[in-house]
Amino acid sequence: MRKYTLISLVSILVVVAVWSIVTYSNMIDPLFLPTPGGTLNALGEEIGEGIFFRDVGVSFYRILMGFVISTIFAVPIGMMMATSRSWQAICEPIVALIRYMPAAAFIPLSILWFGTSDMQKFFILFLGVFFQEVIMIADNCKTVNKSLLEVGHTLGFSKGETTRNIVFRAALPGMMDTFRTTWGWAWTYLVVAELVAASDGLGFRIMQAQRYLATDRIVLGILVIGLFGLITDQLFGLLYRKMFPWKTLEKAKG
Amino acid sequence: MAMQWAEEQTEARGIMLLANNVTKTFMSNKKEITALDRVHLYINQGEFISLLGPSGCGKSTFLRLVAGLDSMTSGSLELNGAPIVGAGRDRGVVFQQYSLLPWMHAWENVAFALKKTKGLSSAQKKKTAYHFLELVGLKGFERHYPAQMSGGMQQRVAIARALVYRPKLLLMDEPFGALDAQTRRDMQDLLLRIWEEEKCGVLFVTHDVDEAIYLSDRVYVMSAHPGRVAKEISIQMNKSRDWNDMLTDDFVHYKREIVSELERQKALKKLAANG
Numbered sequence: 001m002r003k004y005t006l007i008s009l010v011s012i013l014v015v016v017a018v019w020s021i022v023t024y025s026n027m028i029d030p031l032f033l034p035t036p037g038g039t040l041n042a043l044g045e046e047i048g049e050g051i052f053f054r055d056v057g058v059s060f061y062r063i064l065m066g067f068v069i070s071t072i073f074a075v076p077i078g079m080m081m082a083t084s085r086s087w088q089a090i091c092e093p094i095v096a097l098i099r100y101m102p103a104a105a106f107i108p109l110s111i112l113w114f115g116t117s118d119m120q121k122f123f124i125l126f127l128g129v130f131f132q133e134v135i136m137i138a139d140n141c142k143t144v145n146k147s148l149l150e151v152g153h154t155l156g157f158s159k160g161e162t163t164r165n166i167v168f169r170a171a172l173p174g175m176m177d178t179f180r181t182t183w184g185w186a187w188t189y190l191v192v193a194e195l196v197a198a199s200d201g202l203g204f205r206i207m208q209a210q211r212y213l214a215t216d217r218i219v220l221g222i223l224v225i226g227l228f229g230l231i232t233d234q235l236f237g238l239l240y241r242k243m244f245p246w247k248t249l250e251k252a253k254g
Numbered sequence: 255m256a257m258q259w260a261e262e263q264t265e266a267r268g269i270m271l272l273a274n275n276v277t278k279t280f281m282s283n284k285k286e287i288t289a290l291d292r293v294h295l296y297i298n299q300g301e302f303i304s305l306l307g308p309s310g311c312g313k314s315t316f317l318r319l320v321a322g323l324d325s326m327t328s329g330s331l332e333l334n335g336a337p338i339v340g341a342g343r344d345r346g347v348v349f350q351q352y353s354l355l356p357w358m359h360a361w362e363n364v365a366f367a368l369k370k371t372k373g374l375s376s377a378q379k380k381k382t383a384y385h386f387l388e389l390v391g392l393k394g395f396e397r398h399y400p401a402q403m404s405g406g407m408q409q410r411v412a413i414a415r416a417l418v419y420r421p422k423l424l425l426m427d428e429p430f431g432a433l434d435a436q437t438r439r440d441m442q443d444l445l446l447r448i449w450e451e452e453k454c455g456v457l458f459v460t461h462d463v464d465e466a467i468y469l470s471d472r473v474y475v476m477s478a479h480p481g482r483v484a485k486e487i488s489i490q491m492n493k494s495r496d497w498n499d500m501l502t503d504d505f506v507h508y509k510r511e512i513v514s515e516l517e518r519q520k521a522l523k524k525l526a527a528n529g
Contacts, residue, residue, distance in 0.1 A: 147353040150323055153341040155419075156370050165369070169357055246356050249401035 034216035039223065042216035051205070056224070059190060059201040062118055066125025067186045071179065074130050078137025079171075083163050088138075095131050103128035103189050107196050116197040121190060128189035133182045140174035141167050173244050180236040187229055270423060270455045271297040271320065276329035278315055278481075288480035289315045292329070295474055295483055297423070302449060302456045304466035304473045306512065308519075312481025313459045317427050320457060321347045333423065343370065346416030346454075348426045352408040354400040360387060360411045361396040367415045386414040389448060406437035410444070417448065423455045430465070439497065442469060446495055463516075464500060467508045475512055477519045485515050 016036060022028050023035040030038060046052035080087040081095075106127055114120035144167050152162035194203025202221050209217035241248060278290040290312040297303045305313040318324045319331060322341035331338045333345070354363050364383035368374060374382070387396055390410040400408050409429055416424060426445075430438045442465060449456055460466050466473045470489055477484040491504035499505055 145353075147349055147351060148355065150321075150341075150347075150349070151353050151355070153323060154321060154345065154347040154416075155367050156341065156343040165366075166355065169355070172357075244357065246399040246401055249399055250356065253401050 031213060031215060034219055038216045039220050042214070042220045046205075046217065046220070051200075055200055055202050055205050056228075059194065059203070060228075062121045062194075062201065063125065063183075063186050063190045065118070066122045066190065067129060067183055069122060070126050070130040070133055070182070070186075074133040074137050075175065078134045079141050079163060079168065081134070081138040082141030082171075083159070083167060091134070095134055098127070099131040099135065101127075104192050107193065110193075111197050116199065120197065121193045124193040125186055125189050129182050129186050132185065133178060136178040136182070137171075137175055140171040140178060143174065144170040173240070173247055176236065176240050176243065180233060180240075183232060183236070184229060187225060191225060268299040269296050270299045270301070270334060271295075271457070272330075272332045273316070273320075274330045274332075276316070276319065276331055277327050278312070278319065278324070279327045290319075290326070291480035291482050293481070293483055295486075297455050297457060300453045300455055302458065302469055302471045304458045304460055304470040305476060306460055306463065306466040306473050307476030307481075307484075308461060308478050308516070310481070311476040311478040313461075313476055314427050315481065317425050317457060317459050320423075321345055321425050323347075343419055344421055345423045345425055346419070346421035348409070348412050348416045348424070348429045350428045350431050352400070352405070352412045354408055354411055354415075356400050359397045359399060360392060360403070363400070363411055364414045364418050367418050371419060382418060383414075386418045387411070389417075389451075390414045390444060404437075406433050406441060409433065409441065413445070413448070417452060417454075420452070421454060423457065424449075424452075426456065426458045428459055428461070431460075431462075438465075443495070445469065463509055463512050467505060467512070468499060473508075473512065475515050479523075484519060485512075487511060 019033075020036055023030065023033055023038075034042070043052065046055075077087075077091060081091050082088075103124055106124060110120045110123045114123055148166050148170055149162055152166045157165065190201075191203035191206070194201040195207045198204040202225055206218050206221035209215070209221065273293055273295045276290055276293040277288070279286050279288045281287070293312075293316060295303075305316060307313050315324070319326050320333075320338065322338055322345070355366065358366060361380065361383045364386055365379045368379045368382060371379070384396055387393065387410075390413055392407060392410050392414070395403065395407065398407075400411070403411070413429070430441050433441060445456075446469060456469075458466070458469060467489055473487045473489060474483050475485040475487065476482065487508060489508055491499075491502065491508070493499055
């Protein structure tokens with residue numbers, strides 16, 4: 001494991017080294033790509049101006065709300081779609097249709113309806129996340145081993161009890177993977193929404209920096225978003241291992 | 255004629271399960287397949303019955319009908335006088351692939367079967383689960399996940415789970431089929447010990463001739479395509495319930511009888527295929 005960490009570190013260092021070489025040697029104009037030092041400098045400036053942590057906080061709040069609202073609806077509806085044919089017939093056509101409409105295309109409409117408020121961000125996030133997530137949750141539930149459902153029947157459970165006690169629990173690890181993936185998409189849709197219509201947030205800051213040709217702040221914004229994505233992804237991984245210790249055992253067994 | 259047979263059987267003994275004319279067909283590639291063709295059989299109270307036959311003889315299909323997991327096309331299936339409609343807690347089922355819930359410890363898997371039992375505190379449920387795990391020889395493994403146990407151990411948990419709510423009839427679908435020979439023997443002995451203690455009826459599905467003779471009071475030999483009961487054999491021999499049983503003249507006699515029936519079926523099938 002230590003070797004693994006070492007290799008990963010070296011790989012990151014190589015990227016930073018290449019970045020340093022092409023920028024410090026003036027091979028690339030800093031107008032197009034700032035130096036690592038310049039980017040760190042921009043971070044210092046933004047913290048000094050008191051906007052950095054506010055942006056991070058605002059963006060994080062929006063993404064959390066958008067994700068939670070989507071997920072609160074996606075989990076029960078996805079489970080119903082997986083376990084009941086009537087529910088599937090009701091939901092599937094609508095979900096399938098909206099799923100193929102790009103969330104970004106709704107931005108003009110969303111501004112018309114909600115202005116540039118947080119509601120508008122939640123709306124775009126919901127469109128981008130919910131309709132994909134619900135299909136993935138339904139799939140997670142459909143892959144539950146049929147014999148586990150039969151165990152429920154033989155123990156005298158009703159359909160609802162089987163769904164709650166067996167389907168949900170058996171599909172939960174798969175759902176966690178779904179959350180991990182959709183959380184990543186939520187970031188993308190947030191930044192898209194903030195780029196177009198916002199007065200704060202990480203996406204807005206990138207857009208504003210472009211107007212002043214502050215390339216260092218653009219790169220900083222992108223890096224910060226990437227870093228947050230990485231951290232939350234690691235947290236999801238940690239949560240997964242804590243919640244499902246038996247999954248690790250199964251893998252070890254092969 | 256069939257009705258008369260059924261009535262005679264009910265009167266004669268304390269019948270637990272009575273299958274009369276049970277037929278099951280299903281569609282496969284737009285062709286109707288008859289999985290079970292007019293199956294008659296019965297199980298007495300507390301009796302150990304094996305369904306023995308080659309793959310495709312519908313023995314597992316029949317077990318699923320009794321479990322209430324599938325429905326039959328025609329015929330009647332009664333458990334203690336009442337027709338079987340759906341699954342229920344008067345029957346316990348042990349599947350070949352154990353089917354334990356992987357997110358639960360062994361004891362939780364067993365206690366899970368008591369979820370619908372009224373009037374038991376969770377502490378009592380836990381105690382009962384621990385007791386049944388001890389019964390199947392898993393004392394000390396209560397807090398293991400299924401992934402931490404061997405196939406034989408997992409099947410012991412599954413048996414404990416099927417017994418813990420005291421069903422009248424235990425249904426076992428090739429429960430030891432996936433186990434190695436040694437573990438299989440141990441599990442057979444374990445099953446007999448528990449059966450003698452619990453006094454429930456057992457419907458045991460297997461394709462292993464030795465296993466059927468060793469365990470059962472009666473064996474139904476089935477034939478395939480379509481699935482029918484070809485022969486009923488009462489196993490009447492003194493059983494010391496150890497491996498020496500398998501070396502006795504009686505045992506070999508029954509084995510010869512069953513094997514010759516299976517051979518006869520094979521010959522008939524060949525004839526039909528050529529004719």
